[in-house]
Amino acid sequence: MAGRVEGKVAFITGAARGQGRSHALRLAEEGADIIAVDVCEAVPGTPYAGATPEDLAETVRQVEALDRRIVAEQADVRDLDRLHEVVSRGVAELGRLDIVVANAGIDILGSWRDITPQIMRDTIDINLIGVWNTVMASVEHLVDGGGGSVVMTSSANGLKAGPFNIAYNASKYGVVALMKSFAMELAKEKVRVNSVHPGAVDTPMAQGAMPMFDEFERENPDLTGMFTQWIPGVMPPREISNAVLFLASDESTWVTGSTYAVDGGLSSY
Numbered sequence: 619m620a621g622r623v624e625g626k627v628a629f630i631t632g633a634a635r636g637q638g639r640s641h642a643l644r645l646a647e648e649g650a651d652i653i654a655v656d657v658c659e660a661v662p663g664t665p666y667a668g669a670t671p672e673d674l675a676e677t678v679r680q681v682e683a684l685d686r687r688i689v690a691e692q693a694d695v696r697d698l699d700r701l702h703e704v705v706s707r708g709v710a711e712l713g714r715l716d717i718v719v720a721n722a723g724i725d726i727l728g729s730w731r732d733i734t735p736q737i738m739r740d741t742i743d744i745n746l747i748g749v750w751n752t753v754m755a756s757v758e759h760l761v762d763g764g765g766g767s768v769v770m771t772s773s774a775n776g777l778k779a780g781p782f783n784i785a786y787n788a789s790k791y792g793v794v795a796l797m798k799s800f801a802m803e804l805a806k807e808k809v810r811v812n813s814v815h816p817g818a819v820d821t822p823m824a825q826g827a828m829p830m831f832d833e834f835e836r837e838n839p840d841l842t843g844m845f846t847q848w849i850p851g852v853m854p855p856r857e858i859s860n861a862v863l864f865l866a867s868d869e870s871t872w873v874t875g876s877t878y879a880v881d882g883g884l885s886s887y
């Protein structure tokens with residue numbers, strides 16, 4: 619039986635680990651080849667360890683174990699020229715591009731007094747301008763190929779701001795504006811653009827942020843109560859990958875400009 623994205627090629631940012639790796643594997647399981655990038659180093663200020671070149675190599679190994687092809691390069695989503703370079707190489711090698719998953723991101727939590735200009739700039743540069751760069755470096759290939767799907771990773775924080783996350787909230791609401799803007803203009807090219815909005819996902823990012831959030835929660839129960847999931851617990855990344863797969867596939871041909879929450883109800887009230 620043909621896979622749900624059989625014969626397609628997907629460009630995924632932040633693919634060394636966490637949700638990005640999971641998206642690469644889920645799409646590869648369903649027949650896609652992959653172009654993967656990751657910065658493979660810690661971004662200063664993030665309360666968790668950075669991904670490594672070995673992590674990206676492990677993504678390559680796992681995609682190849684599924685008998686799919688992958689072009690993987692170390693690249694920073696803040697560097698538009700570098701993204702152009704990697705995407706061009708990937709398309710030359712794999713023959714086409716159909717799917718773009720702008721997933722790379724960082725989260726630097728803190729109360730409003732702790733958020734520095736540097737944190738604001740780094741977060742907007744990676745989480746928002748990095749998503750714009752990702753689309754700008756790749757979407758022409760989708761247009762040339764007659765259409766495709768772009769999926770941007772926002773967050774439940776991009777639908778309902780979470781406490782102690784000013785820079786992150788601003789960047790993730792910004793992703794929704796990017797998504798809707800690109801969706802409008804690209805519809806006539808048969809390129810669909812949607813955003814996914816994860817709740818807490820079991821990745822190094824959430825593992826690093828949770829202890830800080832627990833501390834804020836103890837000190838500010840009135841605020842953190844507003845940020846409660848109806849389904850308790852922390853999701854495995856595959857839950858988000860299943861949403862990405864649907865949005866990337868031809869099963870969602872009429873879905874564009876939409877915000878797709880996978881958050882156990884967290885953003886719903």
Ligand SMILES: NC(=O)c1ccc[n+]([C@@H]2O[C@H](COP(=O)([O-])OP(=O)(O)OC[C@H]3O[C@@H](n4cnc5c(N)ncnc54)[C@H](O)[C@@H]3O)[C@@H](O)[C@H]2O)c1
Pocket residue numbers: 631632633634635636637638655656657658659661668669693694695696721722723724725744748771772773774815816817818819820821822823824
């Ligand atoms: N984990 C959660 O609970 C959660 C919830 C909502 C949204 N998100 C979003 O999901 C996405 C994936 O995060 P994750 O949970 O897999 O975390 P993660 O930290 O495990 O993975 C993020 C990946 O992005 C890469 N990255 C960071 N900055 C980069 C840059 N400048 N250029 C290229 N790559 C870069 C990292 O190296 C890492 O491999 C992020 O956009 C994040 O904001 C995560």
